[in-house]
Amino acid sequence: MVSPIFALYFLLLLLIGLPVLFALGLSPVIALFQADKLLFLNMLYQRLYAGMDNFLLLALPFFMLAGEFMVNGGITTRIISFSQTMVRHYRGGLGHVVILSATIFGALTGSSVAATSAIGNMMIPEMERFKYDRTYAAAITAAATVLGTIIPPSGIMLIYAFVMNTSVAAMFMAGIVPGLMLCGALMLVNRWQIKKYPQVQQFDKALPAERSAALKAAVLPLLTPVIILGGIYGGIFTPTEAAAVAVFYAFILSVFIMRILKLRDVFPMFVRIAVNAGAILIIVAAASGFASVVSLSGIADTISRFFYSVTDNPYLLFFIMNIFLFFVGMFLDAGPAILIFAPILAPIMTHVGIDPVHFGVVMVVNLSIGLATPPMGLVLFVASAVSGVPLQKISRVIIPFLAIEALVIFVISFFPTLVIGLPKLLGMM
Amino acid sequence: MLASLEKGLSRVNAPLARLGSWIGGAMLVAMTVIVLLQVVFRYLLGMPLSWTDELSRFLMIYMAYLCLPLIYLQDKNIAMTFLLEALKQRRGRHLLMVVIHILAILTFCVWIKFGYDFFLRGGSRADSLPISMRFIYAAPPILMTITLLSAFQKIVAELRLFMADAPGEQTPAL
Amino acid sequence: ADYELTVPHVTNIESYNHQSLLVFKNFVENHSNGAIKVNIYPSGQLCSTARECLSGVQAGTFDYFQTTIPELANYWGPVGAFDLPYMLRDDRVAECVYDNQDFLSDVRANVLEQTGNLRLMMVSNSGGWRNFATTDKQIKSPDDIKGLKIRTVPAPIQQELVKALGGAPTPIAWPEVYTALSTGVVDGTKNGIVDITMMKFEESLKYLILDGHAYMGGVWIMNNDRFNSFPDALKRVVLDGVAAQNQFLRVYPKWKEYDAYETFRKAGGTIYTPTAEEKKAFQAATAPVKDYFIEQAGEDGKAWLERFEKEIKACEASIDADFATASK
Ligand code: NA
Numbered sequence: 001m002v003s004p005i006f007a008l009y010f011l012l013l014l015l016i017g018l019p020v021l022f023a024l025g026l027s028p029v030i031a032l033f034q035a036d037k038l039l040f041l042n043m044l045y046q047r048l049y050a051g052m053d054n055f056l057l058l059a060l061p062f063f064m065l066a067g068e069f070m071v072n073g074g075i076t077t078r079i080i081s082f083s084q085t086m087v088r089h090y091r092g093g094l095g096h097v098v099i100l101s102a103t104i105f106g107a108l109t110g111s112s113v114a115a116t117s118a119i120g121n122m123m124i125p126e127m128e129r130f131k132y133d134r135t136y137a138a139a140i141t142a143a144a145t146v147l148g149t150i151i152p153p154s155g156i157m158l159i160y161a162f163v164m165n166t167s168v169a170a171m172f173m174a175g176i177v178p179g180l181m182l183c184g185a186l187m188l189v190n191r192w193q194i195k196k197y198p199q200v201q202q203f204d205k206a207l208p209a210e211r212s213a214a215l216k217a218a219v220l221p222l223l224t225p226v227i228i229l230g231g232i233y234g235g236i237f238t239p240t241e242a243a244a245v246a247v248f249y250a251f252i253l254s255v256f257i258m259r260i261l262k263l264r265d266v267f268p269m270f271v272r273i274a275v276n277a278g279a280i281l282i283i284v285a286a287a288s289g290f291a292s293v294v295s296l297s298g299i300a301d302t303i304s305r306f307f308y309s310v311t312d313n314p315y316l317l318f319f320i321m322n323i324f325l326f327f328v329g330m331f332l333d334a335g336p337a338i339l340i341f342a343p344i345l346a347p348i349m350t351h352v353g354i355d356p357v358h359f360g361v362v363m364v365v366n367l368s369i370g371l372a373t374p375p376m377g378l379v380l381f382v383a384s385a386v387s388g389v390p391l392q393k394i395s396r397v398i399i400p401f402l403a404i405e406a407l408v409i410f411v412i413s414f415f416p417t418l419v420i421g422l423p424k425l426l427g428m429m
Numbered sequence: 430m431l432a433s434l435e436k437g438l439s440r441v442n443a444p445l446a447r448l449g450s451w452i453g454g455a456m457l458v459a460m461t462v463i464v465l466l467q468v469v470f471r472y473l474l475g476m477p478l479s480w481t482d483e484l485s486r487f488l489m490i491y492m493a494y495l496c497l498p499l500i501y502l503q504d505k506n507i508a509m510t511f512l513l514e515a516l517k518q519r520r521g522r523h524l525l526m527v528v529i530h531i532l533a534i535l536t537f538c539v540w541i542k543f544g545y546d547f548f549l550r551g552g553s554r555a556d557s558l559p560i561s562m563r564f565i566y567a568a569p570p571i572l573m574t575i576t577l578l579s580a581f582q583k584i585v586a587e588l589r590l591f592m593a594d595a596p597g598e599q600t601p602a603l
Numbered sequence: 604a605d606y607e608l609t610v611p612h613v614t615n616i617e618s619y620n621h622q623s624l625l626v627f628k629n630f631v632e633n634h635s636n637g638a639i640k641v642n643i644y645p646s647g648q649l650c651s652t653a654r655e656c657l658s659g660v661q662a663g664t665f666d667y668f669q670t671t672i673p674e675l676a677n678y679w680g681p682v683g684a685f686d687l688p689y690m691l692r693d694d695r696v697a698e699c700v701y702d703n704q705d706f707l708s709d710v711r712a713n714v715l716e717q718t719g720n721l722r723l724m725m726v727s728n729s730g731g732w733r734n735f736a737t738t739d740k741q742i743k744s745p746d747d748i749k750g751l752k753i754r755t756v757p758a759p760i761q762q763e764l765v766k767a768l769g770g771a772p773t774p775i776a777w778p779e780v781y782t783a784l785s786t787g788v789v790d791g792t793k794n795g796i797v798d799i800t801m802m803k804f805e806e807s808l809k810y811l812i813l814d815g816h817a818y819m820g821g822v823w824i825m826n827n828d829r830f831n832s833f834p835d836a837l838k839r840v841v842l843d844g845v846a847a848q849n850q851f852l853r854v855y856p857k858w859k860e861y862d863a864y865e866t867f868r869k870a871g872g873t874i875y876t877p878t879a880e881e882k883k884a885f886q887a888a889t890a891p892v893k894d895y896f897i898e899q900a901g902e903d904g905k906a907w908l909e910r911f912e913k914e915i916k917a918c919e920a921s922i923d924a925d926f927a928t929a930s931k
């Protein structure tokens with residue numbers, strides 16, 4: 001039998017600094033050697049191959065590309081200006097601007113990190129200029145840009161749909177309400193926290209003319225989610241195709257209509273995304289292999305027996321699982337975490353009557369927030385790099401934001417309608 | 430001697446990696462066009478194409494593996510770097526990096542061996558394209574083998590820095 | 604246990620494949636008195652597609668797996684003949700043909716020759732018969748399919764079938780079919796009723812025609828070396844276990860269909876059984892699929908098509924003779 005201990009090898013290899021890809025690849029190899037199950041090395045490799053051979057996953061590079069066009073196409077500026085005219089006049093206005101921009105960005109791209117650096121690069125200096133604390137600016141940017149993978153489109157929702165065989169379209173629609181709830185919740189916390197910084201500058205409400213000018217400048221990029229979700233809902237294309245349409249739209253927008261990019265800038269962007277997407281896809285593939293050796297080791301049974309031994313009450317199970325996932329998110333990137341844990345945890349939840357799409361969205365929200373939790377969080381790293389504020393300082397200031405996000409996780413866990421109500425209404429599940 | 434070996438390896442690796450990423454980028458362009466083509470043919474012309482799904486998947490697999498040498502050379506693999514950062518001012522950091530690259534090479538060797546076996550078993554036909562699956566199964570082992578060269582270059586570079594007693598210095602990527 | 608069988612499958616534990624494997628497991632473990640242990644890994648834990656799982660069986664990592672006829676045709680082309688439309692009349696004929704051990708062993712020999720290590724154990728059933736089901740329009744004749752986008756698996760024969768009827772075969776990944784039907788990306792599917800209600804497609808699919816264009820043969824494959832490693836007594840146990848599993852798989856759709864049709868009707872669906880004339884029209888319209896197959900599979904394919912037809916005729920004759928005797 002393959003010993004479950006190999007999960008520890010994985011952690012050990014990670015800790016010495018071996019890239020995630022090789023830690024995922026090597027630890028199951030060691031486990032199979034120890035168990036004298038060398039024949040299963042064939043399976044490990046096959047999973048590496050098949051873990052990438054899926055049409056759904058095509059959306060991953062496509063949404064990354066669309067995001068790249070948006071960031072390089074100068075669209076960031078327009079979205080931030082638009083957000084400013086909408087919310088700058090409230091208390092803690094620039095904080096609200098970051099949150100609203102991150103929400104809109106979330107609807108344009110499938111990942112968080114691109115939004116963190118794009119919004120952070122523009123807004124952190126801007127906030128500092130108007131007497132906001134730099135650490136606070138970095139914390140709010142990190143806390144808000146995790147919406148990138150919660151509001152559709154979302155790369156990690158794709159990964160969940162891919163491992164659990166659920167509908168991407170349903171997952172996407174199910175992410176909208178939780179995303180908007182998080183947006184509102186973050187604004188509340190900003191409003192409350194800003195009392196600690198009485199020195200920040202207050203802005204006037206934008207005039208209608210100013211608002212409509214900003215809206216006019218931003219309207220074409222703002223149409224992206226309408227095209228993506230409307231096209232899926234209208235039966236024009238599937239989610240993967242929607243991603244390619246988003247690329248096409250962003251390309252036309254930035255090169256021909258807004259003319260912010262030159263045609264010769266375009267191919268290097270494709271090359272850059274091919275490399276970045278390649279790195280992620282190979283990790284997805286390696287994690288599939290890792291997950292299959294987890295199955296062989298029987299860890300899954302142990303974990304589900306553990307959960308059932310505690311309770312079979314769906315609410316309580318959801319509660320424990322959320323805490324468990326929050327810890328996982330502290331140490332593990334969202335993609336691999338879903339690939340490894342979704343096949344173990346989702347069946348436990350569906351067994352007690354929780355819809356797999358509902359559980360999937362809760363898992364995605366939880367692990368997305370994990371991108372902004374220390375010690376291991378890509379969004380946090382980028383926020384720290386962009387702002388120049390050390391990780392530890394941001395980690396302290398971000399706590400109230402993380403706390404409200406955790407609260408939202410519990411709310412959407414216990415009220416399924418908030419999650420699967422919309423896709424059901426639209427006939428997607 | 431290490432310096433000239435590193436230079437020699439880099440003279441092979443850098444252009445190979447760049448070429449790979451260019452072809453990968455071109456494949457990404459092709460994937461986008463193919464998927465859009467399917468939308469046009471199905472929705473506008475009412476004549477869905479049967480081969481777009483499979484072809485775009487195959488292109489994606491090639492794209493990812495063609496970029497692998499560059500990913501390795503530019504350290505684009507995500508890693509937890511606490512320990513490495515703690516060792517920043519120490520020579521030992523370079524030895525740890527050597528160990529890390531050796532572990533990566535070991536992983537590649539296992540994958541290449543079983544990737545080759547998988548390739549040998551791959552005599553079946555693709556679902557909708559008139560080709561043997563071998564054409565696709567070949568990509569990972571071949572490109573991982575090429576990536577091994579990049580890993581060797583990295584080891585040589587770390588050893589050179591270790592010998593030169595240069596603690597803070599970063600290894601040049603390309 | 605002296606022998607452990609690793610059996611992966613790609614469906615969940617409520618599925619008929621998993622349930623049938625429990626029949627197999629129970630039979631084999633008990634009758635071998637524990638000498639053989641069967642480990643079932645559901646839900647694609649070890650491999651996620653038929654191609655991947657079969658490659659694992661070839662390598663000896665996995666021991667036993669269910670695939671389909673179109674998938675097997677990717678390894679050995681002529682077997683695609685068995686998937687041609689409107690060949691098998693009904694369950695009795697299909698079961699008679701696939702129970703013919705002379706026929707089956709000839710197929711087995713060819714598959715083994717092509718793949719080295721894939722041993723055909725049985726052709727059972729996987730969810731009944733494929734029928735056309737549509738969202739907006741009742742199909743009664745081939746003309747009704749003209750211009751409809753029908754979701755089809757990517758296998759060439761199934762695609763040619765839809766094309767021959769004037770429809771547009773549309774490949775959609777299985778988890779997206781529900782949404783594709785409800786949003787109108789496609790106008791219909793061709794699945795068995797059991798699969799339709801399992802996926803809740805009846806919420807969009809409102810019209811079903813029981814044309815039964817394809818018998819969904821479930822092809823069970825074992826690693827040949829593994830099978831040959833058993834002593835004769837255990838080989839017997841394994842084959843008896845396969846037979847017990849086969850009974851379950853063949854009964855399942857017959858038993859489940861009642862519920863499934865009820866569910867379909869309750870959701871507002873109409874079920875139409877074509878007349879003999881109408882069915883003839885479908886057969887005539889899909890004749891080009893046969894030509895397409897022969898063109899692709901060559902002489903060997905043609906010979907196997909003829910063999911298949913011969914076996915079908917023999918079975919039909921024997922069943923008709925049984926009828927004559929029984930109704931005397
Ligand atoms: Na998003």
Ligand code: NA
Binds near residue numbers: 331371373
């Ligand atoms: Na984290």
